[in-house]
Amino acid sequence: GAGVSQSPSNKVTEKGKDVELRCDPISGHTALYWYRQSLGQGLEFLIYFQGNSAPDKSGLPSDRFSAERTGGSVSTLTIQRTQQEDSAVYLCASSLGRWGHGYTFGSGTRLTVV
Amino acid sequence: AQKVTQAQTEISVVEKEDVTLDCVYETRDTTYYLFWYKQPPSGELVFLIRRNSFDEQNEISGRYSWNFQKSTSSFNFTITASQVVDSAVYFCALSEDDRDDKIIFGKGTRLHILP
Incomplete structure (x- = not known):
């Protein structure tokens, strides 16, 4: 597609429920990243996928968080047993993985845990 | 470990004034890359x-300019005629x-x- 697409754009869920956030990267981009932006904070790295390599999961805050990337394209970030502190904007980005291109970000999913 | 510090949390200027946004970084690597992104009210981050x-040459793009100084580990961003x-x-x-x-x-x- 023309840009990075994320869905849903907004999600309100009850504490303790599981949620799935979807990211559709730009076609041909081999690298995909998930970040979290809490209110008034910077972007917190969560996980990174590059081609067929094992993902870098070093930023995932707890084992309630997991992510998959199927077929080298679409990615799903899953948060199990959501907590109120999980409320944030979850941003996905993709890149060609080569010098000079930077990331292209999606518009994010605003998650609110009530 | 990597670290990026933007000491200015919020700045207000009157239109047409120049403004500089400060950035100080920490890294132990000799090869690294620095970026600036803009996040307008719409929320989407723009590279x-x-x-x-x-490459410590300063860069100018229209009203935007960047000053990279390794000696002070800074990569400041100036908007001219905001x-x-x-x-x-x-x-x-x-x-x-x-x-x-x-x-x-x-x-x-x-x-x-x-x-």
Whole structure:
């Protein structure tokens, strides 16, 4: 597609429920990243996928968080047993993985845990 | 470890004034990459610039300019003759890998341009 697409754009869920956030990267981009932006904070790295390599999961805050990337394209970030502190904007980005291109970000999913 | 500090959390200037956004970084690598991103009220992050650690030449793009100084570990961003459309949150970021993975972002500076 023309840009990075994320869905849903907004999600309100009850504490303790599981949620799935979807990211559709730009076609041909081999690298995909998930970040979290809490209110008034910077972007917190969560996980990174590059081609067929094992993902870098070093930023995932707890084992309630997991992510998959199927077929080298679409990615799903899953948060199990959501907590109120999980409320944030979850941003996905993709890149060609080569010098000079930077990331292209999606518009994010605003998650609110009530 | 990587770290990016943007000491200015919020700045307000009147339209047409010049404004400089500060960025200080920490890294143990000799090869690294610095970025600036803009996040307008719509929320989508926009890539502005990337510089590598071997190129300290200042860069100018229209009303935007960047001053990279390794001696002070700074990569400051100046907007000349600011406009209301420049109002946004600006993030400075650092990566130690030439494939752009795991970019570490600062907390951002919220810039208000007052008409």
